[in-house]
Amino acid sequence: MRVLHTSDWHVGRTFHGRDLLGDQEAVLTGLADLVVEERVDVVVVAGDLYDRAVPSGEAVQTCVRVLSAIRRAGARLVITSGNHDSAARVGAFGEFAAAGGLHLRTSPTELHEPVLLDDEHGPVAFYGIPYLEPDPARQALRARTDVPGACAEVPRGHTGVLTEAMNRVRADLATRPGARSVVLAHAFVTGGTGSDSERTIAVGGVEQVPGAVFDGVDYAALGHLHGAQRLAEHLRYSGSPLAYSFSEAAHRKSVWLVDLDADGLAEVRRRELPVPRPLAAIEGELAALLDAPEHDAVTDHYLSVTLTDEVRPLDPMRRLQERFPHAVHLEWKPAGGRATAELRYAEITRGRDDHELAAGFVADCRGSDPGDGERALLAEALRTASSAEVAR
Template sequence: MSALNVVAVKVLHTSDWHIGRTFHGADLLAEQEAVLGHLAGLVTSEAVDVVVVAGDIYDRAVPSAEAVRVATAALARIRRAGAQLVITPGNHDSGPRLGAFAEFAAAGGLHVRATVAGLAEPVLLADEHGEVAFYGLPYLEPEPSRHALGVPEARGHTGVLTEAMRRVREDLATRPGTRSVVLAHAFVTGGNASESERTIAVGGVEQVPGSVFDGVDYVALGHLHGPQTLAEHLRYSGSPLAYSFSEARQRKSVWLIDLDAAGLAEVRRHELPVPRPLATLRGELSELLSAPEHDEWTGHFLSVTLTDRVRPVDAMRKLRDRFPHAVHLDWQPESGHAGAELKYAEAVRGRSDIEIARNFLDDCRGAPPSDREETLVFLALEAADRAAVAKL
């Protein structure tokens, strides 16, 4: 237990760092390192006592060496800034790997709660009003967790989280007057998902009611990537970076929580810097490449929709000559040609092989094949016929 010697414990709630994630193939480590470095400065400027990270520190169970370096550097900077850390694994992390040296890390102020067996063993910190208990619930995969928790009758995420919170409340009852913070990685009913979260649905049901978390002063949620408030004490911080274009308008942030003698005193939102913004562009390729009003987007991650009647050749390379961070390309001609749906049986009925191939090329790019292309297709079909006959 650490004595903080403050009037009110100040907590910073963040989650879903997803270190090592790429964005449509673009490496994000530099952007992740920049925004996580801002957290250390915030710890100093806001006199934060504890930083809680509610899961998905990494984007995969076995992160790259470079991702581990970025995570270690971020955690070390936060610790040097003066805050204790409490972290839990999310559905993208490996609990055993994340918690491998938890006992040793705790001595340096990094408290990892990564096991089912230890979820009701809080990290205890103290101020002049007494103790604050931080309970870290690792992501609980329903099937193995119901057996590990000794409740084989439990069903889905609601079942295992209900048992986990029963244990938390049972422990909390032995600590009268203790204020409490719970970290949990889950999809709580009422939250709004983005396109970048990996589903945690089991049997079609992934959501859990917020009432599961009743009885504690603050619940620091992770998993959903948009910052949101489900109740005054029940919040998602969201991810520090946008990981899909559906998040382009989200203002990424963290929560700053004050706990006074009575419990939850105040929650404030702090918006994070945006190392590289996201934007979408739509238009014909020639206009996008030449119009001066598009100069402002050269530093953005871009999703581009081309509206040319004929699909342009080598469009992404041309776009990247002007927009180096263009990462996604779609083609939706204004005629609506690309969006037309035709069942396969209707598309080939009564047509020769060469007609089917010609129509396929036309559908794919909005223009029929040239004479030379049609000759090449004809020769390829003839060669395929000869090969088929030779096998008979």
């Protein structure tokens, strides 16, 4: 059996205010072509199908079109929910969807119940472990002590609930001699490397769990971290299909193709995904950035710009976007470091009157001291404000 491991689609996400639905649909629909080309039997999505618990109608329709294309290409799908998803919404109508080859696993109380799919060697058991928020998941698992491997007192924390979940998975797997196994899980496993676009899952404690939690299965398809990573031969993150932060500019977005033979895991191969619009970062004074020919190569990139002008330029983003239409992020870090100086509030205000504080604010925002005319305007504004306060 050939399995395509993907995760963290985040359908509906924006990138610094830019709508990504078109890019997401193009890349994700391309998975259907990969299904045909590589003769994929099953596509798994290890959580964060959507970017928010209540996705927009447009995001839902995009997801429906993508999943339909993959199914028409001949692959069955197994999906579990992540920390960005609403498990109840993703899992709605799951029983009906399964009849059409779309298997949704979003309930902690049913994570020990696999999706059983057969190949020429027999059954493969797909166990979907949704994102387990420690306290609610602990309560849900404690309510189901009637299943093999269940412990009446579930330990606290991410490691505790995931250990309990995997104990139940292994106990069920033991009742299925000869079955090979794939686990989908949405978690931060020790040894993985995060990025700026992931929402923290730390809730009153340590968010990471040891990789040994997932011992005893043929393959663990992980989701949550947005960079493709191999933690062990059977333990991998596929990463997100698109870059969702500038910290991912160097990522090579991809999926894993996982082959299972009669004995279990046979081979894992990586297939890179297309990049709809690359990311880049440039730095320098505004005038130089607008004129330098060496930046022609990034005019169509999503761009993060750091300006080093001594004085903050006027309307810099509009001017940048005239040359770089996809500039979406801007920072000002003057060469002298004035904008990044850190002072305590008491140190800034000590011994300074309102006029001096106002002038200092203008200087800090702009990077240069106000002139005599501007100081006079500030003084007049302060007098007007003081008179209005007295009149009350």
